[in-house]
Amino acid sequence: MRTYRLSTWIAAGAVFALAGCGGSDLTVQVVADGPEGPVPQAKLPVTFYPFDRDSIFDDLDAEASSPKPEIPEAMLNTFATIRGLQEQWRSKESEWSGVRDRMQTLSDEMNAMDPRARGTREYMSKYEEFESLEGREQALNNEKTELFERFTALQDSVTAQVDSFRIVRDNWEEEAYAGYFDIEQDLLTQLKREVYEDTTSAAGYVTRRLPGGDWWVTTRIRVPVGEFYWNLKVDSDLDTLRLDSQNGEERIRL
Numbered sequence: 001m002r003t004y005r006l007s008t009w010i011a012a013g014a015v016f017a018l019a020g021c022g023g024s025d026l027t028v029q030v031v032a033d034g035p036e037g038p039v040p041q042a043k044l045p046v047t048f049y050p051f052d053r054d055s056i057f058d059d060l061d062a063e064a065s066s067p068k069p070e071i072p073e074a075m076l077n078t079f080a081t082i083r084g085l086q087e088q089w090r091s092k093e094s095e096w097s098g099v100r101d102r103m104q105t106l107s108d109e110m111n112a113m114d115p116r117a118r119g120t121r122e123y124m125s126k127y128e129e130f131e132s133l134e135g136r137e138q139a140l141n142n143e144k145t146e147l148f149e150r151f152t153a154l155q156d157s158v159t160a161q162v163d164s165f166r167i168v169r170d171n172w173e174e175e176a177y178a179g180y181f182d183i184e185q186d187l188l189t190q191l192k193r194e195v196y197e198d199t200t201s202a203a204g205y206v207t208r209r210l211p212g213g214d215w216w217v218t219t220r221i222r223v224p225v226g227e228f229y230w231n232l233k234v235d236s237d238l239d240t241l242r243l244d245s246q247n248g249e250e251r252i253r254l
Helices: 008-019 053-063 071-114 122-157 159-174 182-193
Strands: 024-036 036-039 045-049 196-199 205-210 216-223 228-232 238-243 249-251
Touching: 024 045, 024 216, 045 205, 053 159, 053 182, 053 196, 071 159, 122 159, 159 196, 216 238, 228 238
Parallel strands: 024 238
Antiparallel strands: 024 036, 024 205, 045 196, 045 216, 216 228, 228 249
């Protein structure tokens, strides 16, 4: 049976946390980058740990019988191309949507005008603008469709490679991380603490009262070629913590 050594840092952290007392409310908001700005992440699981779980995985990685499988460089390059195509497609779709919205506005305005005004300068100005936008709308629609088809085709082309790598990685993790939950339970017993889980509201918020001591907030969201991951130690002076692209880590995760 394999045995695992907790790092000195984890052990020291446990002593520190045991020394903590009292408690306070912590409000966490999770947002992702969107085309129009930050997007609150609703119904997202958020976990509060009284220890740094990543340091445990670092220890297990170091003690594994073989090196952790790394995604091949060629696959990473393909993922970068996929992401670039998706960003281009989304940008083009946003531009196309803006043109469509303007055309709809012009159409509504013209339909609302008195029929007798259809020969006026105001009506003709709207009509000419609408006509000029028709060609632009069609061109943008063609461009975004082509980009989407290239994006999905490239995704499909690496499916078999991704599946093969996932099998290798999952088998490695099953062996290397087999002792994680025992380590976690031992730490919780030492700390006389528990792990808290909650779910964000529609506005991306979650509030949890945490006992005194050290705490880490962990959550993740899916992105096109992986995940955006947070595992942040909570500053004891904070009562509100915003998780966004500035303090998280984008990771390839198949």
